Amino acid sequence: MKSYSTRAMALIASAGLLAVAACSAGSGTSSGSSPGADQSLSIGLVAEPASLDFTTTDGAAIPQALLGNVYNGLVKQDDSGKIGPDLAKSWTVSPDRKTYTFELVDNAKFTNGAAFTAADAVFSINRVKTAWTTSLKAAMDVVAEAKAVSPTQLQVTLTKPSNGWLFRMTTRVGAMFSQTGVDKLATEPVGTGPYKLGTWKRGDSIVLQRNDAYWGSKPFFNQVTLKYFKDPTALNNALLTGTINVVGTVQAPEALSQFTNNDKYQVIEGTTNGEVVLSFNNSRPVFKDVAVRQAIRQAIDHKALLDTCFAGRGKLIGSMVPPTDPWYEDLTSVAPFDLAKAKAALASAGVAGTALRLRLPTLPYATSCGQVVKSQLEQAGLKVTIDQLEFPAAWLTSVFKNADYDMSIIGHVEPRDLGAVFNAKYYTRYDDPTLQALLASADAGDEAAQTEDMKKAARRLSEQAAADWLFLLPNLMVADKNVTGLPANAITESFDLSRLARS
Structure with a gap:
C-alpha cells in the first residue's frame, strides 16, 4: 500500500517511499571507481518498515530496502x-x-x-x-x-x-x-545479495553492510544507512547539513529550489509505478453505486490538486497503468472535472450530504492531498471527515487489513498491480467478474493479446470508477553532486544500492 504503497501494497504503503529501481540513463558506477574499503553512504527515506519480513508483512518499505540488496x-x-x-x-x-x-x-x-x-x-x-x-x-x-x-x-x-x-x-x-x-x-x-543487515534501530535507521562473500560484482559502498524521517522539512535539512547524502524520496517538491540553485547537489526527476489512489471501500453501500463513484471522480479537479499538494510534479493518468507499461493509455478524459455534473449526480443518487470518513496514513503526500480532496468533495455536496492513522502499523491494520474505512489515499508502487489491487479480497473490496475475465485472458494470451486485454481492463476500471487516480508520483531525488548510479526512474520495488558509487 507503496510516499508511496503495495500490493499489499505495493502500496507505497510501506510507503512513503518510492521504491526505486535501477532504470536510469546514466546509472552505474562511475568509470574507474572500485569498492571503497571505508566508503559509506546515508540515504533519507520516509516510510520505515514495520518488519523486515515481507512474506508476512505488507508494505513497499521492506522490499525497497532488502530486495536486490539482501535478497x-x-x-x-x-x-x-x-x-x-x-x-x-x-x-x-x-x-x-x-x-x-x-x-x-x-x-x-x-x-x-x-x-x-x-x-x-x-x-x-x-x-x-x-x-x-x-x-x-x-x-x-x-x-x-x-x-x-x-x-x-x-x-x-x-x-x-x-x-x-x-x-x-x-x-x-x-x-x-x-x-x-x-x-x-x-x-x-x-x-x-550484495549487502547484509548490519543493525536496525527502530524508528530511526537500517544499516546495511557490504557482503564480502557476494557472488557477483562487489558494491562500491561498504556501508549504506537508510535513515527514516517523518517530517519532509527535517528530511531536506538533513541533506543540507550533511547528515545524509541522498534524499531518496522528495516529499516537499515545493522546496526543491533550495537544491536546484546550489551546485553542491544534483536533482533527479523521472517517473515511477507509484499511482496515488483515492481508494473507495467498494463493500460500503454508498460505493456500490457506480454513479456515485463516477460523480466523486468528476468532483475532483486533478490538475488543481496536483498543483496544490505536489507542486505540479507528477503525471495525471486516469487509471491504474503508468506510461512505462506496454498497455498504457491516457484515460484522464474518462472522468473529466465537472463540478456541476458531479453535484447533480450525487443529488440524483440521494447521497448529497452523506458523511464519509477519509482515513489517511501519516505520510506527507497523503496528508496534503487529503485536505484538497476533502475541500473539493465538500464543494460537491458530501461531508468528509479526515482521520489520520499512524503509518505503517495503524493504517495497515485498520484500512488495509480490516477495510475499516470509506476512502483513503495511498501510493501503490508495486509494478503491474492493477489486478492485485482491484479484487474482492483486497482492501478495495472491488468485485467485478468482467474485469477478472479480462485479466485472465491477458495473462494467458500472446503478447499482442495481453496488451489489448490489459488496455480493456484499464479502461473498464476507469469507466467503472473503482477508485480515483489522483496522479502518478514522480521519481524525485536530491543528492550530493558526487553520488553516481542513482536511478532516473523507479520502476521496481527495490532501491538498488549496489549501483551507487562516489566520483
Whole structure:
C-alpha cells in the first residue's frame, strides 16, 4: 500500500517511499571507481518498515530496502524494464509455455554460509504457497510443480500459460531464501545479495553492510544507512547539513529550489509505478453505486490538486497503468472535472450530504492531498471527515487489513498491480467478474493479446470508477553532486544500492 504503497501494497504503503529501481540513463558506477574499503553512504527515506519480513508483512518499505540488496531472485528487471538474469544465468520455456527450465549460478552463498542451490529455489517457490500470508502469494498459485533437476538446474511447471508469472518472479515473490535461514526473517534476513543487515534501530535507521562473500560484482559502498524521517522539512535539512547524502524520496517538491540553485547537489526527476489512489471501500453501500463513484471522480479537479499538494510534479493518468507499461493509455478524459455534473449526480443518487470518513496514513503526500480532496468533495455536496492513522502499523491494520474505512489515499508502487489491487479480497473490496475475465485472458494470451486485454481492463476500471487516480508520483531525488548510479526512474520495488558509487 507503496510516499508511496503495495500490493499489499505495493502500496507505497510501506510507503512513503518510492521504491526505486535501477532504470536510469546514466546509472552505474562511475568509470574507474572500485569498492571503497571505508566508503559509506546515508540515504533519507520516509516510510520505515514495520518488519523486515515481507512474506508476512505488507508494505513497499521492506522490499525497497532488502530486495536486490539482501535478497536476490532468479530473475530481475534490467534498465529498460525487461526481464534479465540474476541467480538464474539463463532459462528456456517449453513450446506450450508451461515449463520453465532455469540454469543457476554455481557460486552463490547465503549470508549464513549455506550454498544456494536449486533445492533452495524449490523451497522458496513452495514456501510462497505454504508460509506467506500476504495477498501477494496468489502470484504463485499458477505453479503446479517446482523441482531440482540438479543442484544448478531448476524446472518449474505451471498449470497454464501465464505472462505474469515470470514477471512476478522479479518482485519480492521471487526472492530466494535459505532453507536454514527463515526462522527470524522479521529481524534477521538471510539472503544471497550484495549487502547484509548490519543493525536496525527502530524508528530511526537500517544499516546495511557490504557482503564480502557476494557472488557477483562487489558494491562500491561498504556501508549504506537508510535513515527514516517523518517530517519532509527535517528530511531536506538533513541533506543540507550533511547528515545524509541522498534524499531518496522528495516529499516537499515545493522546496526543491533550495537544491536546484546550489551546485553542491544534483536533482533527479523521472517517473515511477507509484499511482496515488483515492481508494473507495467498494463493500460500503454508498460505493456500490457506480454513479456515485463516477460523480466523486468528476468532483475532483486533478490538475488543481496536483498543483496544490505536489507542486505540479507528477503525471495525471486516469487509471491504474503508468506510461512505462506496454498497455498504457491516457484515460484522464474518462472522468473529466465537472463540478456541476458531479453535484447533480450525487443529488440524483440521494447521497448529497452523506458523511464519509477519509482515513489517511501519516505520510506527507497523503496528508496534503487529503485536505484538497476533502475541500473539493465538500464543494460537491458530501461531508468528509479526515482521520489520520499512524503509518505503517495503524493504517495497515485498520484500512488495509480490516477495510475499516470509506476512502483513503495511498501510493501503490508495486509494478503491474492493477489486478492485485482491484479484487474482492483486497482492501478495495472491488468485485467485478468482467474485469477478472479480462485479466485472465491477458495473462494467458500472446503478447499482442495481453496488451489489448490489459488496455480493456484499464479502461473498464476507469469507466467503472473503482477508485480515483489522483496522479502518478514522480521519481524525485536530491543528492550530493558526487553520488553516481542513482536511478532516473523507479520502476521496481527495490532501491538498488549496489549501483551507487562516489566520483
